[in-house]
Amino acid sequence: MIPILFIVSILIFFFTHLIPGDPARLVAGKDATLEEVNIIRAELGLDKPIWDQYITYMSNLFQGDLGTSLKTGLPVSEMFADRFMPSIYLTFMSMGWALLLGLLIGTLSAVFKNKWPDYLGMVTAVSGISMPGFWLGLILIQIFSVQLGWFPTGGAESWKSYILPSLTLGAGIMSMLARFTRSSLLETLRADFIRTGRAKGLKESVVIPKHALRNSLIPVVTIAGLQFGFLLGGSVVVETVFSFPGMGRLLIDSIAFRDYPVIQAEMLLFSIEFILVNLIVDIMYSMLNPKIRYAS
Amino acid sequence: MEIIKEVNAYTPVIPKKKYSPVKEFFKNWKKQKTAFWASIFILLLIIIAIIGPYIAPYDPYEPDYNSTLQGPSKEHWAGTDEYGRDIFSRLLVGSRISLGVSFLAVFLGAAGGILLGLISGYFGGWLDRIIMRGSDVMFAFPDLLLAIAIVAILGPGLTNVVIAVSIFSIPSFARLVRGSTLEGKETVFVEAAKSMGASHRRIMFKHIFPETLGSLIVFITMRIGTAILAASSLSFLGLGASPETPDWGAMLSIGRDYLGTASHVVMMPGLAIFLTVLAFNLVGDGLRDVLDPKTKNE
Numbered sequence: 285m286i287p288i289l290f291i292v293s294i295l296i297f298f299f300t301h302l303i304p305g306d307p308a309r310l311v312a313g314k315d316a317t318l319e320e321v322n323i324i325r326a327e328l329g330l331d332k333p334i335w336d337q338y339i340t341y342m343s344n345l346f347q348g349d350l351g352t353s354l355k356t357g358l359p360v361s362e363m364f365a366d367r368f369m370p371s372i373y374l375t376f377m378s379m380g381w382a383l384l385l386g387l388l389i390g391t392l393s394a395v396f397k398n399k400w401p402d403y404l405g406m407v408t409a410v411s412g413i414s415m416p417g418f419w420l421g422l423i424l425i426q427i428f429s430v431q432l433g434w435f436p437t438g439g440a441e442s443w444k445s446y447i448l449p450s451l452t453l454g455a456g457i458m459s460m461l462a463r464f465t466r467s468s469l470l471e472t473l474r475a476d477f478i479r480t481g482r483a484k485g486l487k488e489s490v491v492i493p494k495h496a497l498r499n500s501l502i503p504v505v506t507i508a509g510l511q512f513g514f515l516l517g518g519s520v521v522v523e524t525v526f527s528f529p530g531m532g533r534l535l536i537d538s539i540a541f542r543d544y545p546v547i548q549a550e551m552l553l554f555s556i557e558f559i560l561v562n563l564i565v566d567i568m569y570s571m572l573n574p575k576i577r578y579a580s
Numbered sequence: 581m582e583i584i585k586e587v588n589a590y591t592p593v594i595p596k597k598k599y600s601p602v603k604e605f606f607k608n609w610k611k612q613k614t615a616f617w618a619s620i621f622i623l624l625l626i627i628i629a630i631i632g633p634y635i636a637p638y639d640p641y642e643p644d645y646n647s648t649l650q651g652p653s654k655e656h657w658a659g660t661d662e663y664g665r666d667i668f669s670r671l672l673v674g675s676r677i678s679l680g681v682s683f684l685a686v687f688l689g690a691a692g693g694i695l696l697g698l699i700s701g702y703f704g705g706w707l708d709r710i711i712m713r714g715s716d717v718m719f720a721f722p723d724l725l726l727a728i729a730i731v732a733i734l735g736p737g738l739t740n741v742v743i744a745v746s747i748f749s750i751p752s753f754a755r756l757v758r759g760s761t762l763e764g765k766e767t768v769f770v771e772a773a774k775s776m777g778a779s780h781r782r783i784m785f786k787h788i789f790p791e792t793l794g795s796l797i798v799f800i801t802m803r804i805g806t807a808i809l810a811a812s813s814l815s816f817l818g819l820g821a822s823p824e825t826p827d828w829g830a831m832l833s834i835g836r837d838y839l840g841t842a843s844h845v846v847m848m849p850g851l852a853i854f855l856t857v858l859a860f861n862l863v864g865d866g867l868r869d870v871l872d873p874k875t876k877n878e
Contacts, residue, residue, distance in 0.1 A: 399769075415857075422846050426843055513725075517725045524817060539732040555720045
């Protein structure tokens with residue numbers, strides 16, 4: 285994990301420096317003289333060789349200094365402070381919806397295989413995967429905010445502001461989880477230990493949640509974790525639709541201004557988050573699956 | 581004579597018709613009702629993408645300030661936008677952009693991924709390690725974020741969207757093909773080809789690659805849906821097509837300002853994206869059942 289993070293940091297640093305446009309000119313303004321631009325370039329350390337800039341960047345990073353925004357002049361860490369937590373809440377709430385609804389739809393579809401709840405569930409699932417997040421978000425705004433007035437159209441002022449964006453963001457994963465839960469549960473329901481349970485006279489309300497669902501969860505958890513990246517990417521779009529003051533929207537605003545210290549820090553943070561979640565999934569996978577736990 | 585007659589009676593009748601995998605495929609394909617109709621829909625879309633500009637009832641770029649933001653009617657089947665342009669005509673012309681961008685991006689991504697996957701799986705060793713670590717690094721970025729980062733570096737525009745989407749597709753294809761290559765290179769026919777002195781290139785492309793085709797076709801179909809979503813997301817964020825282009829994502833992006841007053845401006849292009857991606861996903865599902873049934877539950 286650490287070597288990958290190291291390579292990722294190098295890639296992000298060098299590629300953000302490939303973004304067209306001169307950051308010193310951007311800070312100095314259009315009317316600044318060449319001398320003024322050069323002074324700012326020296327202040328920002330941009331006159332040094334690129335490897336030197338990378339070493340300075342990394343040593344600052346280890347001290348918690350993510351650089352200074354070219355647009356606002358504020359430390360990047362300060363800009364992240366207000367936006368990081370709302371984005372985290374949004375991401376986890378989306379995953380919560382996705383797990384809750386995905387498991388529910390998947391379980392109902394498997395239990396009522398080839399009956400109307402199954403068809404309805406799978407139509408919902410395949411539609412959810414195919415629906416562009418920004419379109420779903422706009423439909424939800426139109427119905428629940430504009431027409432019914434139940435939720436605000438944007439912002440992150442109260443818990444109500446999180447409902448529509450998190451539903452939008454979670455829809456894709458919810459659909460994926462529903463499909464995986466269904467196929468995994470159908471496979472488990474064919475297993476011998478389920479037949480034994482039923483033969484013992486156990487009720488379906490015990491067999492399904494206690495025996496079958498628990499054993500079907502392993503692939504579902506893996507998929508949920510792997511799809512976490514989908515949430516991070518999707519949050520950029522959803523936060524733009526809902527004018528949500530989070531990390532995703534900040535990234536888009538920063539790209540528009542070529543605010544590369546912010547872009548750099550955000551990309552790095554997103555990658556760390558993504559790699560960490562994958563690591564947690566690996567650990568959870570071995571915790572859920574005794575075969576792997578005992579083998580290791 | 582009697583004995584010969586008896587033997588003839590038990591001789592199995594060898595069918596004269598030769599086994600044709602293509603015919604077998606179509607026979608099975610027709611059984612996949614939903615996927616079959618979705619494939620017809622895609623075929624229609626491809627035809628529309630080719631002839632769209634010629635059959636569009638209005639000029640998709642021509643503004644008509646006397647009929648701005650009109651709802652769907654006999655004259656304008658999908659209504660008009662903020663400049664009075666016919667949305668239906670823009671959707672027809674836009675199909676070429678949306679399908680073109682995603683097809684090209686997936687094709688390029690698949691080409692790069694297949695080549696890397698074959699090399700990595702076939703040769704193994706340090707080449708395999710380098711390619712796989714490279715793909716690990718690329719997997720460290722969520723798909724859409726990687727595309728956003730690439731477009732941020734290259735600048736907005738459809739060409740750069742194609743490059744971005746194809747780059748983020750490469751590692752997935754490489755992983756898939758590497759797995760099949762590792763399996764394929766252990767087969768008896770590859771061993772036979774090697775013993776007959778076939779070159780590495782011949783073994784990779786003539787013997788191993790055809791074996792991966794089934795799962796590749798399924799994956800390509802699924803990736804086209806993903807590519808359409810990614811490309812339209814980039815256009816929606818203002819990083820793809822320019823606002824005046826009749827790209828479905830760009831149309832939706834501009835339309836959101838009129839959500840409260842003329843929701844059809846948002847609904848129509850969204851519906852076009854949704855139905856197209858849905859069709860590709862359904863066809864992908866169907867193809868998987870026919871071509872690659874072993875991955876059905878994976």
